[in-house]
Amino acid sequence: MTEPGEADEELIGRYARGDVAAFDELYRRHEMRVWRYLERNVGNRATADELMQEVWFAVARDAVHYRPRGRFCGWLFAIARHRMLDAQRQRRTQRRLEAVGAGAGDAPREADAAPSPLNEALEGEQARALRQAISQLPHEQRDAFLLQVEGELSVEEVAAITQCSFETTKSRLRYARGKLRELMSVYV
């Protein structure tokens, strides 16, 4: 039985001791945030689904090794980011082999070839505008911004996950927000 205010760190510890309900609660809390982080970074729902599964499999596998040195969210989004970068690296290599877009700097984001009409209808105009604005951010800025807003991480935590300096991370976040404001002013 999970308590509503129980900390994530306690839940992951309980799951490591065999409490499946604790894992379900963790998944419920963070499912959409991890999903948005992945989906808005890779821009492809199928790829995001694959990554989503890999991330939570890794969480379940490594729960016994989790040590609460930092917040659970930092650990969770670090896993998500590593999985995402691995997938992007593999795709980039594959594309290079196929001589498609090789050496073009930032890998172009994969967009859903044909978003379903139902999704199109359901998504609000503002939400769609925000998604488009985020998709236009440079990769590093987008990654840092999504880590912070979805993972509710501090600048220090984002810097630790992205293995960048505090100042670099802060700059990326500042540029990301500035560009989003600019883009959103067009859409909204």
Next chain:
Amino acid sequence: MSPMPTGHEPPDELDEEYRRLAAHDVSAPSASVREAVHAYAARLARERGDARVAATRRARWARHPAAWRGALFGTVAAAAIAGLLVVPRILSLRSPAGSSVTASAQAPPAAHVAPTAADARYAAQAPPQEPAPAVSTAAPPPQLAKASPPHVRPATPQSASGAARESVAAAATADSAQKAEQHALASVAQETMITSQRAPASAPPSANGAAPGRSGLVAADARADLGSGFRRAVERGDIPASRAYLADGADVDSHDDQGRTALLLATRAGRAQMVDWLLEHGADPNLADASGVTPLRAAEASGESQIAAALAGHGAH
């Protein structure tokens, strides 16, 4: 949800707007992903639970080694005791002549007549006594008393137990011989007491409740001359009595009127353990009887390969 870390930047209005709009975002992972993740997590938890139970059991055993060690040693000790009690009885049900020579082969050479550790081992491992021959002071076991013919002693002047003392006295013309006989009687009587105290259960009781057969035999043999008594004790495989005769001056290589030594008699009787004992006590393995048969030839002729090997190992040819 974990609390926000201290030192976090004040919430930006753009972040608030982002979260408000994200709540209206209908995109979500597919149901198959959710199911796969939950199933995987549940399976891992089950496997960890099983592993934890096994580890707990191992840790319990490791924390209390005395528990399993005590049980193990107790079982081994019980098995060893049971073996010590049962194996001699099983061996006694087999042929007494077919007793193993393993112990004797491993025994170190002993002093000529002095009781040694090897003697004690022989005494402990000696096959139970054969049915006692018909003597006045002992009776055979009930099951063998009917089948066994009356004992016929070897062709010696001292064939009757009643005349044994007189024959010995007649033969012992010197005082020293008389003293030796008295000493032998005393020591054999002592041996009888020791033997009866050592293994009261192994000696079959006589039908009339008399003393065990060997005690009576030793006493009767002691009344005969030392050599013939020694040979008879050897022939029936009685190591304690044989040791007593040697201690009282009997010659280990004494022979009867046909030239048969104790070693030859033991060989023909198939008493491998006794052969080993005699060899360790200095018996000459190459003394032949009147017809020229040596112990080695006798062993080979009767197919006693163990005895033949023991004899050859002590220089028999």
